[in-house]
Amino acid sequence: MSKAAEIDIASVSKVYGATTAVHAISLKIPAGSYCCLLGPSGCGKTSTLRMIAGHESISSGDIRLGNVVVTDFPPAKRGTAMMFQSYALFPHLDLVDNVAFSLKMMGIEKQERRAKALEMLKLMQMEAYATRRPAQLSGGQQQRVALARALITDPEALLLDEPLSALDPFLKIRMRAELKKLQKTLGITFVHVTHSQEEAMALADVIIIMNNGRIEQAAAPRTVFERPATAFVARFMGDHNVLSGRVAAIEDGIVTLAVPQGQTFAVRDIAQEVGKPIDIGIRTDRVRLGPALEKSLGFEGVVSNVEYRGASVKITVFGAGSDDFNVLVPDAEYFKKPVSTGDAVSLSWALEDVIPLGRISV
Numbered sequence: 177m178s179k180a181a182e183i184d185i186a187s188v189s190k191v192y193g194a195t196t197a198v199h200a201i202s203l204k205i206p207a208g209s210y211c212c213l214l215g216p217s218g219c220g221k222t223s224t225l226r227m228i229a230g231h232e233s234i235s236s237g238d239i240r241l242g243n244v245v246v247t248d249f250p251p252a253k254r255g256t257a258m259m260f261q262s263y264a265l266f267p268h269l270d271l272v273d274n275v276a277f278s279l280k281m282m283g284i285e286k287q288e289r290r291a292k293a294l295e296m297l298k299l300m301q302m303e304a305y306a307t308r309r310p311a312q313l314s315g316g317q318q319q320r321v322a323l324a325r326a327l328i329t330d331p332e333a334l335l336l337d338e339p340l341s342a343l344d345p346f347l348k349i350r351m352r353a354e355l356k357k358l359q360k361t362l363g364i365t366f367v368h369v370t371h372s373q374e375e376a377m378a379l380a381d382v383i384i385i386m387n388n389g390r391i392e393q394a395a396a397p398r399t400v401f402e403r404p405a406t407a408f409v410a411r412f413m414g415d416h417n418v419l420s421g422r423v424a425a426i427e428d429g430i431v432t433l434a435v436p437q438g439q440t441f442a443v444r445d446i447a448q449e450v451g452k453p454i455d456i457g458i459r460t461d462r463v464r465l466g467p468a469l470e471k472s473l474g475f476e477g478v479v480s481n482v483e484y485r486g487a488s489v490k491i492t493v494f495g496a497g498s499d500d501f502n503v504l505v506p507d508a509e510y511f512k513k514p515v516s517t518g519d520a521v522s523l524s525w526a527l528e529d530v531i532p533l534g535r536i537s538v
């Protein structure tokens with residue numbers, strides 16, 4: 177099993193009656209990559225996954241798997257397999273028959289399909305439980321069986337709809353590592369829907385961030401975190417502050433952003449026009465407590481909350497038009513000079529840590 181297919185989504189929309197759930201998205205998922213579709217509830221990620229699987233019709237556009245346009249193919253003919261959030265195992269069948277089910281549907285004879293099912297259970301380290309029924313398994317074991325069942329058809333792409341959401345936090349992290357290992361072993365394309373940015377960061381080669389049926393950014397986790405494309409991405413990924421305003425001046429390659437409260441901030445390297453609205457992002461771990469060398473690289477505010485996190489302390493500051501500007505201070509540094517709610521503080525950052533954020537065109 178080492179075949180993997182590129183998934184090419186070309187201008188695909190999904191319309192349910194009066195609701196457009198997916199707006200003409202285009203995306204190429206490289207063959208053999210681990211791709212996470214990430215976004216808040218209702219952003220269209222499940223609809224997108226179900227259109228790839230063939231469980232939902234495509235309202236317009238095309239989906240190609242490898243060299244084959246699969247837009248009008250039924251699920252079983254696409255070369256994809258889907259693992260559902262609830263695992264959807266048959267309670268009255270033992271694990272072998274559960275895993276062998278789709279081969280039975282294909283008319284493969286009993287001995288052959290049971291042998292293949294046992295092989296898949298072995299791959300998932302579940303062969304010792306082969307004669308059990310799903311109810312006699314833990315959540316993590318049920319998930320392994322569901323994976324074995326999805327993989328038995330030898331798919332070119334495995335589609336996973338919130339596969340970890342039913343597991344407790346410890347098991348979630350363990351199964352996350354197992355999923356990643358499995359994808360590397362099989363070498364096939366995985367497309368995994370999640371609303372957890374942490375899960376997407378931990379697993380994906382490429383993260384697709386969706387909002388309101390559109391793609392805000394498609395990139396490697398590190399790029400998404402270090403260079404969020406839009407204010408939505410910066411906010412959704414967390415650990416970023418976003419300041420919004422208008423371009424007040426442009427001089428020597430430095431743009432000055434003025435927020436409505438009158439404070440101005442400097443940002444480098446963006447093509448802009450005076451008067452245009454812009455957003456900038458600053459990572460919470462790049463902000464320092466202390467006065468800025470230049471006025472446009474910091475502000476003065478009042479501490480509104482202090483949250484202990486163990487290795488770091490998160491300080492929330494009110495000021496400069498932001499009521500939730502966060503600063504992440506390493507614990508040792510914080511406890512040398514603690515601050516409390518109501519204290520006046522100065523914040524600062526470096527010009528190179530100011531990220532210009534674009535807006536997606538609609």
Ligand SMILES: Nc1ncnc2c1ncn2[C@@H]1O[C@H](COP(=O)(O)OP(=O)(O)OP(=O)(O)O)[C@@H](O)[C@H]1O
Nearest residue numbers: 192195197215216217218219220221222223224371
């Ligand atoms: N069968 C349907 N009929 C009508 N509207 C639907 C249907 N399925 C989804 N929608 C709507 O389409 C939009 C996108 O839904 P979708 O399930 O794709 O989002 P999602 O990002 O996967 O959300 P969640 O994380 O909550 O599952 C939502 O506004 C939803 O209400």
